[in-house]
Amino acid sequence: MATVDLKDVKKVYPGGVEAVKGVSIAIPDKALCVLVGPSGCGKSTLLRMIAGLEAISSGTCSIDGRKVNEIGPTERDIAMVFQNYALYPHMKVYDNMAYGLRNRGTPKDEIDRRVKEVAATLELSHLLDRRPRELSGGQRQRVAMGRAIVRSPKVFLFDEPLSNLDAKLRGQMRVEIKNLQRSLGVTSVYVTHDQLEAMTLADMLVVMNAGLVEQMGAPLDVYEKPASTFVASFIGAPPMNLLPLTGDGTSFADGSATGLAKPAKAVTIGFRPEDADVAANGEVPAGSLVLSATVQAVEPVGAESFLHCAAAGGLIVVRVAGRATARPGDQLRVVAPAEKLHWFDQAGKRV
Amino acid sequence: MIGASRSRAYIAHAVLLLGILVVAFPIYYTFVASTQTLQTILRPPLPLLPGREFFTNYSEALFGGVGRIGGVGVGTLLFNTTVMALGIAIGKIAISILSAYAIVFFRFPLRMTFFWLIFITLMLPVEVRILPTYKVMVDFGLIDTYAGLILPLIASATATLLFRQFFMTIPGELVEAARVDGAGPWRFFFDILLPLSRTNIAALFVILFIYGWTQYLWPLLVTNRNDMNTIVIALKKMVSFADADTQWHLVMVTAMFAIVPPILVVVLMQRWFVRGLVESEK
Numbered sequence: 001m002a003t004v005d006l007k008d009v010k011k012v013y014p015g016g017v018e019a020v021k022g023v024s025i026a027i028p029d030k031a032l033c034v035l036v037g038p039s040g041c042g043k044s045t046l047l048r049m050i051a052g053l054e055a056i057s058s059g060t061c062s063i064d065g066r067k068v069n070e071i072g073p074t075e076r077d078i079a080m081v082f083q084n085y086a087l088y089p090h091m092k093v094y095d096n097m098a099y100g101l102r103n104r105g106t107p108k109d110e111i112d113r114r115v116k117e118v119a120a121t122l123e124l125s126h127l128l129d130r131r132p133r134e135l136s137g138g139q140r141q142r143v144a145m146g147r148a149i150v151r152s153p154k155v156f157l158f159d160e161p162l163s164n165l166d167a168k169l170r171g172q173m174r175v176e177i178k179n180l181q182r183s184l185g186v187t188s189v190y191v192t193h194d195q196l197e198a199m200t201l202a203d204m205l206v207v208m209n210a211g212l213v214e215q216m217g218a219p220l221d222v223y224e225k226p227a228s229t230f231v232a233s234f235i236g237a238p239p240m241n242l243l244p245l246t247g248d249g250t251s252f253a254d255g256s257a258t259g260l261a262k263p264a265k266a267v268t269i270g271f272r273p274e275d276a277d278v279a280a281n282g283e284v285p286a287g288s289l290v291l292s293a294t295v296q297a298v299e300p301v302g303a304e305s306f307l308h309c310a311a312a313g314g315l316i317v318v319r320v321a322g323r324a325t326a327r328p329g330d331q332l333r334v335v336a337p338a339e340k341l342h343w344f345d346q347a348g349k350r351v
Numbered sequence: 352m353i354g355a356s357r358s359r360a361y362i363a364h365a366v367l368l369l370g371i372l373v374v375a376f377p378i379y380y381t382f383v384a385s386t387q388t389l390q391t392i393l394r395p396p397l398p399l400l401p402g403r404e405f406f407t408n409y410s411e412a413l414f415g416g417v418g419r420i421g422g423v424g425v426g427t428l429l430f431n432t433t434v435m436a437l438g439i440a441i442g443k444i445a446i447s448i449l450s451a452y453a454i455v456f457f458r459f460p461l462r463m464t465f466f467w468l469i470f471i472t473l474m475l476p477v478e479v480r481i482l483p484t485y486k487v488m489v490d491f492g493l494i495d496t497y498a499g500l501i502l503p504l505i506a507s508a509t510a511t512l513l514f515r516q517f518f519m520t521i522p523g524e525l526v527e528a529a530r531v532d533g534a535g536p537w538r539f540f541f542d543i544l545l546p547l548s549r550t551n552i553a554a555l556f557v558i559l560f561i562y563g564w565t566q567y568l569w570p571l572l573v574t575n576r577n578d579m580n581t582i583v584i585a586l587k588k589m590v591s592f593a594d595a596d597t598q599w600h601l602v603m604v605t606a607m608f609a610i611v612p613p614i615l616v617v618v619l620m621q622r623w624f625v626r627g628l629v630e631s632e633k
Contacts, residue, residue: 053527074533086524090546099542100532147532 002064002077002154002187003029004050009059011045011211019045021211022059027204032181032188034219036198037208038234044159046208047191051157052076064154074103079148080157084164085140087132093119093143094128097150104151118150121180138169145177149184156181156188162197174200195235199223207231229348232270238306240342241316242270253313260289263351266343273306273319275340278332287338291316295330309334378610385409385603392599404600412604425608428582432564433612435500435581439563440556442505448548451514452540456526466515473508478568485572495579500570504563510555517551518544553623561613582609 004027011020020042027033035043048054050061052073060067068076079100087096094115101111119125122142132140141161148156158177162170178201181188192198198205199219206216207230215227226232232240244253245267251257258269271289284290293309293316305324306317311334318334326332343351384392387402412425453459454466484503493499521544529539545552570581580588586609589602617624 051527051531053530073527073531078531080528080531082524082528084522084524086522086528088525088528088543090543099534103533103538147528 003027003062004033004155004187004189005060005062005065006046006050007060007062009046009049009061010057011042011049011054012057019211020049023208023211023213024059025206025213025216027187027189029187030185031203032178032190032201033204033206034190034192034198034202035206035208036192036195036234037214039193041208042211043191043193043208047157047159047189050155050189051078051080077154078157079151079153079155080159081144081148081161083160085132085144085161087140087143087147089132091131092128093124093130093132093135093146096132096143097147100147100151114150114152115146118146122146122149137165138173141165141173145180149180152186154187156186158188158190158192160192161190163192163194170197177201196237199235205235207234209234225350226270226342227350229268229270229344232342232344236272238273238317238319240270240272241276241314242268242344243312243314243316244268256312258289260287260338260341263343265345266351267346268344268348270342270344271336271340273317276316276318276334276336278307278318278320278326279335281333284335285337289336289338289341291334291336293318293332293334295326295328295332297328298324298326300324307332381603381606381610385600385607387600389598389600392603408600408604412601412608423577423580423585425582425605427578428580428585428605429608429612431497431500431579432581432583432609434497435566435570436560436563436612438497438501439504439566440559442501443507443510443559444552444555446505447507447510448514448545448552450511451518452544454511455515455518456536456539469508469511471508472506473512477504481568481572488573493573495574495576499573500579500581503573504566504569507559510559513555514548514551517548521547550623550626553620553626557616557620557624560616564609564613 004025006023006025008022008024009020010018010022012018023042023046025033035046037043045054049056050063052068052071056069060069062068063076063078073080088099091099097115097118098111101114106114115128116125119128122145124139124142124146127135127139127143132143135143141164144161161177162173165173174197177190190198190201192201202219204216205219205222207214207222209230215222215231222231223235226235226240229242233242245251245258245262246253246255249262249266250260260269262269269289291311293307293311295307295309296315297308299306299308300323304322305320307320307324307326309316309318309332316334318332320326345351380397383399383401384397385408386405387397388404391397391402414424414426450469454462454469488494488499488503491499493502525543526539529543534542565583566581567583567587570584571587574580574584577585577588582605586602586605589605590597
């Protein structure tokens with residue numbers, strides 16, 4: 001129904017703090033764009049600028065091709081789901097959902113029809129007469145979603161909507177949001193600090209750091225080809241193992257040789273925990289990274305186990321399938337194949 | 352109860368009963384005096400049980416017109432006082448909730464200056480500014496009017512601060528949700544802020560109604576005509592220096608009438624009042 005275009009958007013607070021330092025994102029129609037990053041990276045500020053709750057210092061924000069910099073949140077035709085739901089505590093669920101429509105002068109029977117319809121899709125029909133404080137966290141979350149959907153806006157904005165739910169409910173709601181967004185086909189911007197949420201929800205993933213876009217693209221592309229050490233360590237749990245190289249780049253921090261031909265300018269080598277194998281003595285494919293590692297801790301998760309090891313002067317995590325046989329103190333040979341290695345230069349950029 | 356042994360419970364109850372007695376006895380005695388003839392009152396000791404003049408005294412006070420205050424019945428006095436107390440309570444709430452709304456939710460130049468200006472008025476008691484206020488009221492021709500009784504008393508720094516504190520506990524997200532939902536400043540105020548403040552308003556109303564009801568100095572200055580007196584002023588006027596000159600039985604009746612409305616307000620609004628003081632809506 002609408003595209004969202006950000007062109008060199010900046011936010012400078014009075015006092016000179018630059019929260020967003022020039023961000024350009026083009027979100028295609030019907031896409032779910034997830035802004036992810038650590039706290040203070042400017043992702044919420046960016047969302048609030050799209051919403052019109054925060055003034056844009058410079059650059060342009062367009063919704064559906066129309067520049068909206070000077071337009072208030074009401075006229076932008078957006079709906080927002082807040083972290084703490086921000087339901088009106090004195091209003092019944094029905095009125096919470098109807099409030100925005102009433103303010104727009106929608107006819108009464110039309111409001112009634114739409115509220116009931118949305119309540120039915122969200123399984124809220126039996127709760128319409130309750131007040132927010134009589135609802136559980138998950139139900140409140142649904143009402144907040146319902147309030148956004150009922151207005152059928154051009155753009156949905158989600159500000160960490162699941163961070164107040166427990167882990168199980170969070171997983172459930174994640175799937176629900178994804179399905180809902182797909183079936184409604186409404187362009188959405190979703191802010192989170194949870195990389196798992198970001199990976200699973202996004203059509204388009206934007207990783208932000210210190211007010212700048214670090215990388216954007218399809219979630220799996222970002223995962224497989226992180227553009228920087230920051231993205232590599234932020235996306236993926238546990239994060240990518242990063243080992244610094246010293247000297248001319250042929251040895252590790254502890255002085256042991258890498259035995260690899262490195263690309264020019266590379267000063268850091270990285271590999272994902274699941275891309276490394278614990279191999280018995282034997283032949284390894286040419287170009288593989290071979291590390292001798294000492295197990296420090298074992299985290300059994302069930303379907304897989306994570307071995308935390310000391311190797312090459314740093315700490316690495318290796319994923320092994322099923323139950324791990326290694327015990328703390330064991331010596332292992334960790335092998336990562338050549339095509340799964342990532343190289344980063346002095347500035348942390350991918351080589 | 353902590354340490355719910357029998358003797359402790361007895362002691363606790365005894366203390367409470369004593370407390371009630373200390374508070375309630377003077378009021379009871381006033382009631383007793385209001386049902387006696389003037390002669391009985393003037394000849395001590397006053398009996399501890401109500402006399403037989405209840406209807407005579409009360410009807411005289413209500414409909415007879417009491418001599419010393421220019422033939423004005425208690426009904427008129429009660430009406431005047433009610434108008435003033437309601438005017439002060441409602442006026443104060445309206446003004447302070449609006450100024451608190453402006454100070455908390457809007458960004459305008461000199462916002463903090465205005466806040467401090469309001470705050471500073473707390474430091475000046477009514478008595479200090481009573482002469483200039485009186486002069487202003489005279490110039491406006493508001494002596495012996497309800498407006499003159501009410502207006503100078505309706506600006507309230509205390510109530511403004513109270514609402515300000517409450518408004519500051521309203522989460523920013525709620526304000527933003529309302530903005531996204533298309534609620535302008537007025538709609539936000541009436542649809543969201545006012546309903547959320549209703550317990551605070553109720554508590555303030557009770558306090559301010561009693562404050563207005565018991566006003567003494569200002570009504571004394573600003574009213575000259577007997578039919579504009581408030582009940583508290585009339586009460587004062589009824590009491591003469593010479594004991595024999597004072598119709599004590601009617602004074603007592605008037606005192607009873609002066610007490611009852613504030614009690615009614617407290618009793619009727621008790622539930623809201625307590626909620627407003629102890630609980631904030633979540």
